[in-house]
Amino acid sequence: MTSTVPSPVRIGILGGGGIATAHLNAYATVADRAKVTAIADVDPEALARREAETGAKGYTDFKELVKDENVDAVDICLPHHLHTPAILAAAEAGKHILCEKPLCLTPEEAKQVSEAVKKAGVTLMCAHNQLFMPAVAKAKEILDAGTLGEVYEVRTTDSFYNDFDPDSMGWRANAATSGGGELIDTGYHPTYLMLHLAGAVPTSAFAMLSTHRLKFMEGEDSAQVLVRFASGAVGQMVTSWAYQAAPGTDRFSVVGEKGSLSSDGSTLRVQVRGEEEQVFEHEQVETFAAEIAHFVDCLISGERPINTEVEGVSVLGVILAAYESSRTGKMADVISL
Numbered sequence: 001m002t003s004t005v006p007s008p009v010r011i012g013i014l015g016g017g018g019i020a021t022a023h024l025n026a027y028a029t030v031a032d033r034a035k036v037t038a039i040a041d042v043d044p045e046a047l048a049r050r051e052a053e054t055g056a057k058g059y060t061d062f063k064e065l066v067k068d069e070n071v072d073a074v075d076i077c078l079p080h081h082l083h084t085p086a087i088l089a090a091a092e093a094g095k096h097i098l099c100e101k102p103l104c105l106t107p108e109e110a111k112q113v114s115e116a117v118k119k120a121g122v123t124l125m126c127a128h129n130q131l132f133m134p135a136v137a138k139a140k141e142i143l144d145a146g147t148l149g150e151v152y153e154v155r156t157t158d159s160f161y162n163d164f165d166p167d168s169m170g171w172r173a174n175a176a177t178s179g180g181g182e183l184i185d186t187g188y189h190p191t192y193l194m195l196h197l198a199g200a201v202p203t204s205a206f207a208m209l210s211t212h213r214l215k216f217m218e219g220e221d222s223a224q225v226l227v228r229f230a231s232g233a234v235g236q237m238v239t240s241w242a243y244q245a246a247p248g249t250d251r252f253s254v255v256g257e258k259g260s261l262s263s264d265g266s267t268l269r270v271q272v273r274g275e276e277e278q279v280f281e282h283e284q285v286e287t288f289a290a291e292i293a294h295f296v297d298c299l300i301s302g303e304r305p306i307n308t309e310v311e312g313v314s315v316l317g318v319i320l321a322a323y324e325s326s327r328t329g330k331m332a333d334v335i336s337l
Contacts, residue, residue, distance in 0.1 A: 148256030181219020
């Protein structure tokens with residue numbers, strides 16, 4: 001258990017772009033336990049809009065915001081290449097951290113982040129919002145209970161038709177600022193979901209990356225990845241900005257020695273061999289709201305978040321191995337970062 005934060009937790013938002021809207025809406029649902037007191041953005045017009053919207057104190061430099069005594073924790077909503085500098089600045093200032101995906105981009109950054117968080121004794125939570133889908137939580141409960149026995153196979157899919165064009169894509173079109181292409185962006189979601197359901201250490205990966213449609217990008221717009229786990233389980237992940245997944249495609253599925261489970265993201269079907277199929281229907285929830293409520297509650301209680309820098313670094317390890325595999329055409333080891 002880490003040190004606790006008095007309620008309401010005072011939040012500083014780093015980055016006022018599109019994803020910050022989802023986060024700000026989420027904080028409004030826990031207004032009794034959290035208050036946005038500061039926000040930073042390099043764009044003066046965007047900053048002025050966010051200041052007017054929130055009443056928070058504005059900063060043009062996030063390195064100044066993290067020094068604000070009226071901030072307990074920061075929420076990083078910056079472009080990918082700025083995540084590590086923001087984490088390091090926040091940790092040095094003693095602020096707790098919620099960081100949008102990806103946690104960081106390179107092995108060197110992973111080491112820096114891990115060391116900084118440990119040295120500062122702050123809580124870092126990765127913003128893995130899909131873990132808060134009720135169907136995912138129920139599936140994890142069933143797997144942890146051993147209902148399916150040993151896990152043999154995990155599949156995850158996150159594909160959609162993205163209407164990016166060269167004018168709207170911005171920093172995401174450049175590998176230097178995005179860290180790659182679709183795999184390290186949207187593909188990050190089905191990767192952490194696969195690891196969460198497998199419940200095992202990933203050891204190697206093989207990947208085929210493609211650019212089917214968004215050819216103005218430096219990186220891939222689609223990826224298919226196979227992952228071997230230390231447990232012997234195999235993961236299969238498909239993700240794309242080029243196309244919508246075919247009708248009937250499972251959002252996730254798991255096969256084990258005693259049966260299987262599968263879900264479209266809301267309905268969860270569990271089939272244990274020799275038993276009647278169980279069907280669990282779940283209403284859709286606002287996953288950003290659930291994620292941020294969890295972050296705030298963990299800061300107040302001192303409990304460990306569902307995914308910290310430890311899981312974030314593990315996800316990055318798989319993605320970097322996938323990129324290495326795509327370059328060499330061979331299976332690549334998942335390096336322990």
